[in-house]
Amino acid sequence: MEEERLSQQLHEYALWKADVARNLGLYQNFLESQDNEDNELILRIEDIIESLSTDRIVIAFVAEFSRGKTELINAIFFADYKRRLLPSDVGRTTMCPTELLYDHVSKESYIRLLPIETRLEDTSIAEHKRNLDYWTTLPLQVESPDKMVEAFKEVVKVKRVSLEEAKRLGLFIEDMAQHLEQVPEYVEVPMWRHALISFPHPLLKGGLVILDTPGLNALGTEPELTVDMLPNAHAVIFVLGADTGVTKTDMDMWQEHVKVFSSGGKKGLLVALNKIDTMWDELENSETVASKIKGQCVSTAKTLGIDVATVFPISAHKGLLGKVKHEAALLERSGLPKLERVLSDEILPQKQRIVRDRVINGIGATIKMSRDSVKRNYDGTRQQLDELQSLDVKNNSMIAHLLQMTRKETIIYETRVENFQTSRALLMKHVKEMQEFLNITELDKHITAIRKQMEGSWTTGGMKKGMTQFFEQIRYNMTQVSYTASKANESMQSIYKRFHEDFGLVDIKPSILSMHHYDMRMDNLAKRAEEYRDSTAMTVSEQSFVIKKFFISIVSHARDIFAKAFQEVENWSKSSLVPIAVQLKDSKTALQRRIDNLQRIRDSKETVEGRIDELNQSLADFEARLKQLNEVCDAIHKPLSFDQPPAEAEDIKQQTAS
Ligand SMILES: Nc1nc2c(ncn2[C@@H]2O[C@H](COP(=O)(O)OP(=O)(O)OP(=O)(O)O)[C@@H](O)[C@H]2O)c(=O)[nH]1
Ligand SMILES: [Mg+2]
Known part of the structure; x- marks a missing residue:
């Protein structure tokens, strides 16, 4: 299954990172064994090793409310729970941006919630993440999927506040009130501003972070989403409904907050045309249905001004059902596997290339330089030996x-x-x-x-x-x-x-x-x-x-x-x-x-013989160091498995696995 493929690729990526980190550790040992060790360089390597261990791949889901973002997340990543893990329902459901991840430090499973009132202060969500003072943490019992489903309901909670309070929080939308006959005294606002959910799912353990966002002007009211979280994601999936088509609010959101993601040629912005099952018509033959769906993809691409190849017609709902009930034909028809393949075969490799380039640019030249230096010392010693012997x-x-x-x-x-x-x-x-x-x-x-x-x-x-x-x-x-x-x-x-x-x-x-x-x-x-x-x-x-x-x-x-x-x-x-x-x-x-x-x-x-023995000893030392540094260099510059022709890729996979 595609999700296993993604899981497998994430696993290989994690192994690759561990191997690079191990080799950088060897280089660090080498530097520490040098006479006047370069502490700053050692710290820089420490930073790179640290960044490899905290490296994450972030996939964000954005859309107007009720387009099926949460259903899609359930279908792509969590169908193995054999149920709808995250709350998805008609109308407005997800109330605050929710990150699903695995916290390697805490290791305990939890739901961490930041109260909506923190909006009144100047502290950003990023700063709050570094300080747990304001968060409410609830334990998550991962052994029981039923209890997990129950616990997730906390995230979608709302509360009634006075109109004044909602205004102070910057959450009262004047436009919506215009349609009402009289301005309400109380309004419902989300209980939480942000949620972090950590549990040891294999994909999350592999470094995946899923960002689910609420619809309804969430991108407008929490600027950090548009300024920070979305631009820093590795893939953004914009979800539309085949039943609603591209509505005015979909278009506003796309124009103002989403399409900028692909500026400067940045890849990773995908459009999911969800709920295609609403177009499945038993009375029509399958070719006619397929061509209608294709037609809607083409017109969607045209409206958004993008290549039709980045529009994926899917049914999150049927995809989830197909996986849970092991109905391969239904799953295939849901279009989900195609979207998943892009995540595992394009988004992930692209991320790995970036990380690899960062390591090479950050430290590659320095390692080569150390190696050249050892080689020079080796050659110099050899020359001295020759001189002494003659x-x-x-x-x-x-x-x-x-x-x-x-x-x-x-x-x-x-x-x-x-x-x-x-x-x-x-x-x-x-x-x-x-x-x-x-x-x-x-x-x-x-x-x-x-x-x-x-x-x-x-x-x-x-x-x-x-x-x-x-x-x-x-x-x-x-x-x-x-x-x-x-x-x-x-x-x-x-x-x-x-x-x-x-x-x-x-x-x-x-x-x-x-x-x-x-x-x-x-x-x-x-x-x-x-x-x-x-x-x-x-x-x-x-x-x-x-x-x-x-x-x-x-x-x-x-x-x-x-x-x-x-x-x-x-x-x-x-x-x-x-x-x-x-x-x-x-x-x-x-x-x-x-x-x-x-x-x-x-x-x-000293006798010449004694000196020659000494030089021979240094020569052997230099040789051993040279061998080790060559290995470190090779590990860092090693081509990635998907950049290889198939036969070589298999070899590399086996090497990484062993
Ligand atoms: N027919 C059909 N219904 C779907 C599909 N995907 C989602 N839905 C339904 O659409 C409704 C909204 O789905 P959600 O996943 O809650 O949508 P959302 O985009 O997360 O909405 P908010 O959380 O409110 O922003 C739910 O009732 C889902 O069951 C689909 O592929 N086909
Ligand atoms: Mg939702």
């Missing part, structure tokens, strides 16, 4: 001559090191400049000023002005950083050029510092801010409330971009010079060793 030990003047030559070389070496230090100082000046533009304390001052100004003017116009000014300043800073980055790159290039001329050593190239990624992220953030601010779906009465909330989530992302860009500049400045520093150190060690050898033999402090 040396006429009785010829003192010859030894004196060799010593003098080597000392001269040492002096030249030292001048070059001085030159290197001077160029390095210039480079560090540029780095400092960039970091001043990315300084978080300065950004915070700017944020406070804008915030004050926005709070002073509660009109939409004032809010807009504040937001524009906010982005003007940070974009100016980003432009300055990019400009200085190009100067820093030039400095780095010239350091390398000189280094190659002086040492004529292996042709290593410096990595280029690019701020493009952060510029793009900031542009996207500004774009989303603009779209959100001007959106017609901003139907909530207390508009300034929502904009203020939105500003807060925008700000936290801008801070995050600054912090990451700052760190990138820092890492670049350090790691780009490491290859040179390592080569310099290796050259120095080699020179020192030669002087040592010659002096000892000249002073007859």
Whole structure:
């Protein structure tokens, strides 16, 4: 079954991550065994290992209410419970964004709920996730599916609050009230703002996170969903109903919040045209029904402005039934397996490639550099051995001559090191400049000023002005950083050029510092801010409330971009010079060793044989290290199983399994 396939692929992905982490651990051991260990590098590896263990693949489901998001989740992922696990019903059911995951830290199964009142404060959901103070945690009894179903009902609870309270919470929708004859005194609002459900289902244990969202303007009222959770998901499934077609509210949601997911060519946005069983007509032949469904897919694709290949006609309901009752024909007809195949064969591999590239970009060059350094030491030792073996030990003047030559070389070496230090100082000046533009304390001052100004003017116009000014300043800073980055790159290039001329050593190239990624992220953030601010779906009465909330989530992302860009500049400045520093150190060690050898033999402090034995021992040590580093390099660069022709892929699978 497709869901087993997804499970199997997730399992293989988890094994792959564990293997990479194990190899990075070996590299860490290697670094720790070095004379002057590089603590920062060791910490960086620690971070990568940590990020591999916390890595998740997030699939989000968005749609208007009652399109069948929750039913679809039940059908794709939880049919093995032989029932409808998550509550799905006619009308509005899911009340708050719900994440299903496996918490590897807590390990206990739970439902964790964040009260709706937390909307009144400035704290984002992401911040709440780091601090459990406000959450209500309920245990989840996984051994009994009945009890689980019962427990999940808590998530969909609502409560009655006064109109004033609903307004304060930013949850009273003026537009809806317009249809009512009289404005109600009390309204129903969701009891919870966010839910986290953790239990040890194999898919969730494999790192899958499923995000179920409520319909009915949820995307409008909780900006963090549109600014953070959806853009960071690896796949977004937008669900439509074949019975309703693309309605105006479906279209608004698509235009304002969903289609942006695929901007910049990003893959992973899929459209499920659900409830096709409502078109199954016993009185028509199956070809006619199929062609009607096809026709609706084509018109849906046209309305949304997307390729028809990304529209999947499905019946979540029949798919779930087919799985529970083991009716293969019904399951096939539900169209579910096709959608599931895209998740396992496209979305997951794409994610794995990204993680693999991140590991290679983050540490690949450094590991290669260590390996090259060990290889240089190995070659140097071999050369010394040859020199010793061919040396006429009785010829003192010859030894004196060799010593003098080597000392001269040492002096030249030292001048070059001085030159290197001077160029390095210039480079560090540029780095400092960039970091001043990315300084978080300065950004915070700017944020406070804008915030004050926005709070002073509660009109939409004032809010807009504040937001524009906010982005003007940070974009100016980003432009300055990019400009200085190009100067820093030039400095780095010239350091390398000189280094190659002086040492004529292996042709290593410096990595280029690019701020493009952060510029793009900031542009996207500004774009989303603009779209959100001007959106017609901003139907909530207390508009300034929502904009203020939105500003807060925008700000936290801008801070995050600054912090990451700052760190990138820092890492670049350090790691780009490491290859040179390592080569310099290796050259120095080699020179020192030669002087040592010659002096000892000249002073007859040691027999040539003793020294040769010693060198042979070092040679064996270097050989063992080289072998280990080669293995680490291979493990990290190993092609992924789905990037291989079938026969090789099988081999890799077996290797990962063993
Ligand atoms: N006929 C038919 N009904 C379906 C199908 N999928 C879901 N439904 C029904 O549609 C209704 C809504 O389904 P839900 O899964 O609760 O929809 P939702 O999108 O999660 O809705 P909210 O949680 O309110 O946002 C339920 O009564 C489901 O049984 C389907 O494939 N065919
Ligand atoms: Mg639902």
